[in-house]
Amino acid sequence: MMKIEFAPLNVPLRRRLQTAAVVQWVFSFLVLAQCCLAMFILLSLSRWWILAALYAGWLYLDRDTPSCGGRRSHWVRSWTVWKYFSDYFPITLIKTVDLDPKHNYLFGFHPHGVLVAGGFGNFCTEASGFSALFPGLMPYLLMLPFWFRVPFFRDYIMCGGLVSSEKASASYILSRPGGGHVAVVAVGGAPESLDARPGALTLQVLNRKGFIKMALKHGAHLVPVFSFGENELFDQMENPVGSLLRRLQERLQKVMGVALPLFHARGVFQYSFGLLPYRKPIHTVVGRPIAVTQTPSPSAEDIETLHKLYLEGLTQLFEENKAIYGIPQNKHLQFI
Template identity: 35%
Template structure:
């Protein structure tokens, strides 16, 4: 009973995301974690970023866990963007103890309200538009970006006048092995619970990921005109620019990432 009460407490207890010792723990996790794989960050054009502006980083692929996204966090990133939040599925914040870690790392629930609120407060946000649904279409030896119908993040970026930045991580899919049972009922349940619709495992069958070098490439910002109520055609136009920029970023850098010259990106 004591264990259960403790778990429930840590599921709902208030967390100070700016706690000095909490952030120190998060910084240690980031540095050790990124060095474990390792993860290398490549930025096409540093001078294109204004530290006084908020940006929306569209990160792909989601994979089982978007581990490479932590290379963008303001805890360790060399990007000239001082305030950064990483949007994470709400279900992650109901896992005892891990909830505290996510918040210290700079994660916030991936809701429209929090997304818009942080952008309005000057925070840049990292979002993986493919989301958990994207994992249903993963295949070894290829990459997939489930973004053709994902336009909500584009609309929010336009409403806040925040430039969109394409980001692609090579090697992330190798961090875990996975199995997709392809059972409709399980998929529906996982979607309803906002959890992974596939089974996955790391080293020795544990959640510890395999050591797989990752290369995170950050493209140039796509400037957008701020509009409080953008039309569908306006959102579609900006979304098209983002999809094109992401694909070009992938093709331009897949050979540089080491071992991926023939890799194919399927945009769904």
């Protein structure tokens, strides 16, 4: 029988607020979209149906916004709740070198983790001080297009700087004149989340070359980013490659476009089970940029050469920092 470890009653208010902030984030990630869709349907069936009709018209007129830079809100990105969210883990953003705002950049974010907590905290809020660390740069975190079709939810997530992961969306950001724009791509995507568990260092990147081609086409400098601690936030049911559960997850991922990792960690009032992440520190290290010469029609050789340079840069970033963040010297990244 599992022994339940309950949270003490004398938890400081600051920590309670941090937990509340993470509860709303997990809720937003897992069920807010469904609630927004249900609200839209109920509104359509009520006597206020005209509001739903007007909003549907707005959706049609605004359909291209998620792939044209979105509609970010500095006010939303600066909400106090995000500071509590960041302090829960805590999340820290580390700069290794200055990035010239005269260029556009493509950040390759690794690993994906279960819910991309480091990616959200660092690039969709100002809680970790992105604008202060990288003055003149504006980050956009790319997300599956599916979520931008959900009424109301789409408008909310765009406020944080989330945009569609369609090619047209990345092209729009990376081709902006004057520089200063950053497209942040979780390179491993949804499939990598199925392997996200404590100690995991396997990255799905060997066959991921679309972001390389995009950087070449627009001359955007490539920057490897490694988020130490991203995989430590949740446990996950055993799902080795080839198992029945893994085959089912992969099938659903192909059909729905989103992965369904069966994760668990802690609860609100106890530490033994639940859907809240563990309080584990996340250190997101932004590496050195790889200069890219614009090549409107890159060849397979161009893509392969830059991809190799990127993997070398990512490996160097990891090896130089792993000891600082508690990873043994005999542990190395594995690329698949």
